[in-house]
Amino acid sequence: MTLSPEIILLSMVAAYILAKLFKISTELSMFFAALAGALAGGAGIPARHIAEGAFTYLDIILIFITATFFMNLLKESGGVAFVIRGILRKFHHSKILLFLLLTLILLIPGALTGAGSVTVLITGGMIAVVLGYMGLSRPRTAAIVFIIAGLSAAAPPVSLWAMLTAAGVNMPYVGFFLPLLIPCVLLSLLTIFILGWKGKRVDLDKALKELPEAPDKMNWLRVILPFVAFFFLIAAGRVWPHSLPIVGLPLMFVVSALLSLLLSPIRLSVFRIARDTIRQLLPLIGTLTCVGILVQIMTLTGVRGLIAVTVVTLPVFIVVATLALTLPVSEAVLMWGAAPVLGVPLVLLFNTIGLNPIVALAGMSVIWPLGDALPPTAIIGRLTKDTVHMEEPYREMLKHCLIPAVLIAVVGTLMVLFSKKLAFLTML
Amino acid sequence: MITVMYYILAAAVAVLLMINFLRSKKWQDEILYLIVLLPFILRLLRLK
Amino acid sequence: MKDHAATLRKTAFSLLALVVLISAGLQFYRHRNLREPVVLGPGVTDVKNLSDYFDGISGTINDAHVYVLEGEEPGGAILVLGGSHPEEPAGRLAAWIFAENAVVQKGRLFLILSTNRSATTVTRLGGAYPTDYSIETNFGSRTFRMGDRWSNPLDQWPDPEIYIHYPSRQELAYIDIRNINRTWPGRPHGTLTEQTCFAMTELIKKEGIDIVIDLHEAELQYPVISTIVAHSKGQDLAAFSSMMISGMEGFNIGMENSPEALRGLSHREIGDHTDAISLLLEAPEPFLDATRGRTDRKLLLEGKDRFIVRAGKHGLLFEKIDENGWPIALRVGRHCSTLLQIFELWTEEKADRGLVVSGVPRYSDIVDRGVGAFLKNPATADPNRIVYE
Numbered sequence: 087m088t089l090s091p092e093i094i095l096l097s098m099v100a101a102y103i104l105a106k107l108f109k110i111s112t113e114l115s116m117f118f119a120a121l122a123g124a125l126a127g128g129a130g131i132p133a134r135h136i137a138e139g140a141f142t143y144l145d146i147i148l149i150f151i152t153a154t155f156f157m158n159l160l161k162e163s164g165g166v167a168f169v170i171r172g173i174l175r176k177f178h179h180s181k182i183l184l185f186l187l188l189t190l191i192l193l194i195p196g197a198l199t200g201a202g203s204v205t206v207l208i209t210g211g212m213i214a215v216v217l218g219y220m221g222l223s224r225p226r227t228a229a230i231v232f233i234i235a236g237l238s239a240a241a242p243p244v245s246l247w248a249m250l251t252a253a254g255v256n257m258p259y260v261g262f263f264l265p266l267l268i269p270c271v272l273l274s275l276l277t278i279f280i281l282g283w284k285g286k287r288v289d290l291d292k293a294l295k296e297l298p299e300a301p302d303k304m305n306w307l308r309v310i311l312p313f314v315a316f317f318f319l320i321a322a323g324r325v326w327p328h329s330l331p332i333v334g335l336p337l338m339f340v341v342s343a344l345l346s347l348l349l350s351p352i353r354l355s356v357f358r359i360a361r362d363t364i365r366q367l368l369p370l371i372g373t374l375t376c377v378g379i380l381v382q383i384m385t386l387t388g389v390r391g392l393i394a395v396t397v398v399t400l401p402v403f404i405v406v407a408t409l410a411l412t413l414p415v416s417e418a419v420l421m422w423g424a425a426p427v428l429g430v431p432l433v434l435l436f437n438t439i440g441l442n443p444i445v446a447l448a449g450m451s452v453i454w455p456l457g458d459a460l461p462p463t464a465i466i467g468r469l470t471k472d473t474v475h476m477e478e479p480y481r482e483m484l485k486h487c488l489i490p491a492v493l494i495a496v497v498g499t500l501m502v503l504f505s506k507k508l509a510f511l512t513m514l
Numbered sequence: 515m516i517t518v519m520y521y522i523l524a525a526a527v528a529v530l531l532m533i534n535f536l537r538s539k540k541w542q543d544e545i546l547y548l549i550v551l552l553p554f555i556l557r558l559l560r561l562k
Numbered sequence: 563m564k565d566h567a568a569t570l571r572k573t574a575f576s577l578l579a580l581v582v583l584i585s586a587g588l589q590f591y592r593h594r595n596l597r598e599p600v601v602l603g604p605g606v607t608d609v610k611n612l613s614d615y616f617d618g619i620s621g622t623i624n625d626a627h628v629y630v631l632e633g634e635e636p637g638g639a640i641l642v643l644g645g646s647h648p649e650e651p652a653g654r655l656a657a658w659i660f661a662e663n664a665v666v667q668k669g670r671l672f673l674i675l676s677t678n679r680s681a682t683t684v685t686r687l688g689g690a691y692p693t694d695y696s697i698e699t700n701f702g703s704r705t706f707r708m709g710d711r712w713s714n715p716l717d718q719w720p721d722p723e724i725y726i727h728y729p730s731r732q733e734l735a736y737i738d739i740r741n742i743n744r745t746w747p748g749r750p751h752g753t754l755t756e757q758t759c760f761a762m763t764e765l766i767k768k769e770g771i772d773i774v775i776d777l778h779e780a781e782l783q784y785p786v787i788s789t790i791v792a793h794s795k796g797q798d799l800a801a802f803s804s805m806m807i808s809g810m811e812g813f814n815i816g817m818e819n820s821p822e823a824l825r826g827l828s829h830r831e832i833g834d835h836t837d838a839i840s841l842l843l844e845a846p847e848p849f850l851d852a853t854r855g856r857t858d859r860k861l862l863l864e865g866k867d868r869f870i871v872r873a874g875k876h877g878l879l880f881e882k883i884d885e886n887g888w889p890i891a892l893r894v895g896r897h898c899s900t901l902l903q904i905f906e907l908w909t910e911e912k913a914d915r916g917l918v919v920s921g922v923p924r925y926s927d928i929v930d931r932g933v934g935a936f937l938k939n940p941a942t943a944d945p946n947r948i949v950y951e
């Protein structure tokens with residue numbers, strides 16, 4: 087006798103809550119929920135499915151590790167302090183210019199890699215320091231970094247939700263550039279101006295006194311060259327995709343890391359930094375691995391189908407009206423797994439009822455990253471809290487996220503609703 | 515050529531995960547290190 | 563004392579992890595190395611390899627067998643591709659039935675059973691597929707590898723952050739660089755998947771292939787289903803075939819044009835880059851639907867699922883489904899009959915380039931007697947007539 091997916095889902099939820107009650111971390115609670123699901127589903131302890139699920143985000147984990155390693159090297163070599171000092175010196179007189187620059191710096195890493203966590207790890211810390219000198223509280227700063235990091239992940243050229251869903255419905259990844267770029271840039275600017283409006287002009291002398299000194303020999307060239315190498319490799323892959331070998335993001339970050347190591351004015355303890363990087367990332371890569379296992383077990387036992395069929399068979403107006411709820415929640419539980427689980431059936435549904443699938447999917451992609459602040463995983467939310475060294479309770483950050491989150495949800499939903507009218511943005 | 519570098523990268527990560535596992539003091543972190551390690555080992559053994 | 567406990571704990575955890583590692587590793591190894599026999603039918607006159615057409619692929623996992631069935635009478639040449647997407651088993655099984663049963667009187671038939679062999683050795687991450695499935699026969703059962711839509715990362719790693727198709731430069735999702743139905747027409751110095759397509763493009767050119775037919779299956783929530791997708795060169799042939807099948811074979815199949823804007827697909831690029839007509843057949847496979855319930859061999863072979871039925875009642879599907887599901891025999895039968903009808907209509911139209919085939923069961927035969935009735939027993943076959951995929 088096999089239990090129905092409904093009961094298996096209940097036992098997974100029960101196992102998760104039970105694990106949480108025993109003060110077990112979110113990552114491991116998800117792992118135990120997966121084990122409970124497999125047992126309830128009559129699959130025993132399915133070693134192959136555990137291992138296969140654990141593979142799901144292997145390449146993304148490699149990106150996180152190499153990108154963070156690169157940033158940590160840069161930080162230890164004094165490059166980060168050098169850049170912050172430079173930005174403050176040049177732009178301290180104009181809040182508007184400073185905000186525009188900070189938004190750009192926050193958007194680029196996530197836009198190129200498709201991962202908001204890369205934005206948080208690579209530039210989030212620096213930006214937070216600058217915002218701090220403008221008198222913004224830590225939770226407010228964290229909210230700015232988190233929201234823009236999420237939008238950077240959705241921003242083109244690489245938006246993993248749009249890409250994975252498009253592949254799932256056999257659509258080329260074409261026509262997404264403007265439908266993703268325009269809302270992401272506008273909403274990022276709105277966020278930093280709304281949340282940062284109370285910011286004062288930077289007291290330059292005070293800031294320069296307090297900030298750690300960069301090593302004497304540090305200069306712009308030493309900081310910039312590793313980034314130049316990274317952007318060159320990305321650009322080269324796009325300009326000459328058929329005459330160059332495929333490098334892949336992890337190796338690009340390794341190249342940048344090696345360069346910053348070579349160019350560092352001080353000797354760096356590579357082995358220690360590498361070890362610390364792994365330790366720092368354990369919650370993130372652990373969550374990714376456990377989510378992969380969870381999704382595999384949910385698929386195996388039919389729980390995934392239960393969730394998908396329940397969502398897509400709701401009346402269409404409810405589906406659209408609750409996107410701002412279902413997408414972030416699916417993201418909070420499954421992360422990118424939400425794209426195949428919910429994104430694919432939803433886009434097919436929208437296509438069936440005559441909406442423009444590209445614009446609708448772009449609208450969904452803008453909403454999805456909001457879920458990264460929500461439990462159970464709250465992965466990028468937690469990462470942001472740590473990166474900006476916020477001591478206050480986590481909910482303080484969420485409070486500040488509320489206004490931009492509502493704006494994002496409204497914009498995204500309207501994009502789905504009016505996707506047909508906005509179809510010109512795809513330029514197809 | 516580039517593929518070989520990815521195997522080296524995976525091996526480096528696997529070694530770091532093992533070292534951190536051995537140095538870890540918390541049982542929850544230990545389990546997590548092993549779970550994360552699993553796909554790296556299987557890839558290095560060219561099983562998956 | 564405390565140290566001692568920690569060591570003990572770490573050892574225990576490591577042992578547990580080792581058990582999972584070994585157990586999973588063994589299953590992955592068995593999957594990748596499962597040998598699938600092909601009992602060469604009386605019509606197979608030669609077994610070539612893709613590397614005979616493009617040396618760059620020799621020694622790789624994707625150097626697939628090319629089964630040649632040549633008739634006494636000269637005629638045209640048709641290439642049938644099974645296993646472009648090995649997660650769609652009906653395509654491979656239909657090609658298998660041809661390889662083990664078909665006899666060609668006129669013209670030449672080329673069959674590839676593992677178009678993307680690498681993708682037959684891996685299953686989709688998060689998809690919880692079984693690693694294999696067995697077809698019942700009266701001598702026991704025949705077991706086949708279940709596969710994925712994408713080449714195995716063991717054979718092609720890493721992926722770029724975005725996949726730019728050659729030669730159109732259209733942008734596609736990064737994973738589709740391992741999707742062989744997105745890498746046509748291929749290139750000699752590209753990835754393994756692109757090289758495989760290049761080898762097949764060379765085969766099409768060197769053998770003067772008239773028609774290429776690529777066998778697929780699709781989820782019911784996907785609009786392109788139960789249809790023949792045709793390059794503009796094959797429009798009439800596909801339209802006539804669809805009419806004839808709906809009238810004669812006991813099932814309905816539609817016809818649609820290959821969209822200009824979708825690059826890298828066989829029905830687009832083969833037609834554009836070679837003299838051949840390119841067609842692609844889609845049969846319904848509930849196993850691929852995102853709303854499917856429990857994922858197992860039963861669903862794969864019987865195609866029954868109550869969640870998908872529920873989605874159908876809400877008008878979300880492009881093919882009907884009821885409690886009888888979509889058994890594998892129906893899906894394989896559809897492919898076999900559609901192929902035969904295309905061959906027959908083509909031969910009527912172009913007598914000098916015709917292909918006359920006999921010995922292959924039609925839809926009604928396979929539905930009545932099952933797929934297994936048309937698979938041969940490797941144990942009693944002449945060992946010289948067995949090839950492994």
Ligand SMILES: [Zn+2]
Pocket residue numbers: 647650743778779
């Ligand atoms: Zn297919």
